[in-house]
Amino acid sequence: MADKGLLLVLSGPSGVGKGTVKSAIVENKVFPFEYSVSMTTRKPRPGEVDGKDYFFVSEERFQEAIKNGELLEYNEYVGHHYGTPLGPVKKMLHEGKDVLLEIDVNGAQKVREKMPDGVFIFLTPPDLHTLHLRLEHRGTEPEEVIRGRIKQARNEILEMADYDYAVVNDTVANAVDHIKAIVDAEHVSVKRVIDDYRKMVKED
Ligand code: 5GP
Numbered sequence: 277m278a279d280k281g282l283l284l285v286l287s288g289p290s291g292v293g294k295g296t297v298k299s300a301i302v303e304n305k306v307f308p309f310e311y312s313v314s315m316t317t318r319k320p321r322p323g324e325v326d327g328k329d330y331f332f333v334s335e336e337r338f339q340e341a342i343k344n345g346e347l348l349e350y351n352e353y354v355g356h357h358y359g360t361p362l363g364p365v366k367k368m369l370h371e372g373k374d375v376l377l378e379i380d381v382n383g384a385q386k387v388r389e390k391m392p393d394g395v396f397i398f399l400t401p402p403d404l405h406t407l408h409l410r411l412e413h414r415g416t417e418p419e420e421v422i423r424g425r426i427k428q429a430r431n432e433i434l435e436m437a438d439y440d441y442a443v444v445n446d447t448v449a450n451a452v453d454h455i456k457a458i459v460d461a462e463h464v465s466v467k468r469v470i471d472d473y474r475k476m477v478k479e480d
Contacts, residue, residue, distance in 0.1 A: 280369070281371065281374045281375055282395055282462055283377070283395065284374060284377065285377045285384050285387055285395065285396045287378075287399070288399035288400060288445075289381065289425075289433060291401075291411040291425055293401075295378065297448055300449075301452055304452070310374070312368075312377045313328065313364075315331045315338060316331070316338075316356060317333060318356035331361070335357070346363065348362040349386035358380070360377055360379060360383065360387070365377075374459065381435050384396060396441070397439065397440065398441065398442045402446045404429065408426055440458075
């Protein structure tokens with residue numbers, strides 16, 4: 277394994293609270309890692325900072341990034357493009373840093389194809405009723421769109437089968453605790469440390 281850092285991919289259905297859980301991990305520095313800042317063509321929301329929350333770019337710039345192979349994966353979501361810049365992810369992993377991506381299930385699937393050594397964490401709602409309520413409380417979409425999201429979530433939840441871990445987002449604190457436990461365990465999993473020990477026994 278050339279890369280030493282862990283690629284942590286946090287994904288799950290729309291409205292499950294990926295963004296909130298990610299922010300809690302980032303703000304509380306729950307474990308040492310670098311966050312991979314995505315590129316998007318959507319406009320910044322109040323309080324969002326360019327280069328911290330996202331790289332906010334034009335459609336032209338996004339298309340250029342696709343053409344130049346700058347993106348590890350990208351997807352369209354409600355009329356906007358989102359993508360993971362490849363260069364920074366590779367660099368940070370080579371430096372031995374853990375890298376956290378927070379992306380949709382479609383993007384996670386593409387990352388899995390290219391980087392199967394990643395740790396794929398699926399965030400689930402406790403149940404579909406809770407997901408419905410959360411989408412309603414967010415207040416950003418009409419009921420019709422919310423129904424569409426729930427339908428999509430039913431299909432997306434089954435994609436959990438391709439992931440390494442399922443974390444229930446009942447409370448943000450619980451979800452964060454479970455993710456920290458996963459990261460700690462992955463760091464000592466034999467498949468990740470065996471090469472170091474092989475080297476060690478050869479040297480002596
Ligand atoms: P939002 O606009 O609410 O910040 O994000 C909308 C959706 O895009 C969320 O499901 C989020 O996980 C996803 N997303 C954010 N960045 C990326 C990315 O780089 N690639 C993909 N595929 N999805 C992303």
